[in-house]
Amino acid sequence: MSRTDASPAEIERERRRLDVVTQETRFALLQDLLGHPEGLPSLRELDYVNPSKSRSTIHGHLQTLIEAGIVEAATLSDDRRSRDLPYTFYGVTEAGREFLDRHDLLRAEETLQEIYDRVEKTDDIERYERAPRPER
DSSP: OOTTTOOHHHHHHHHHHHHHHHSHHHHHHHHHHHHSTTSOOBHHHHHHHOTTSOHHHHHHHHHHHHHTTSEEEEEOOGGGOOTTSOOEEEEEOHHHHHHHHHTTOOTTHHHHHHHHHHSOOOHHHHHHHTSOOOOO
């Protein structure tokens, strides 16, 4: 969005979205989403890589990102679910990716993936990483 052709309402929406994504915890969650090998971590995986935050706090921040149109929840179809594996995952929307790119917030995506890959994971979390993901 160029500054010259944007309406005041569009500028305000852009500003609010920037406020949403640059809040410290939400920005860290976005980095985790972008760094995840599938780009679709489950809440349990996000909880694991954010040990200082409660699962409910993480979920609340994800909901805020969803409301802003930056993130979406993707659910595995019933026939692909397994009782002991996650079926809801979170990923950056196409509009969210465009927004982050427009504000130069994607430039470290490759580095984030390398960092995420180096995180020492429990067997349980590695199994969650290998869980089937929904098509997007």
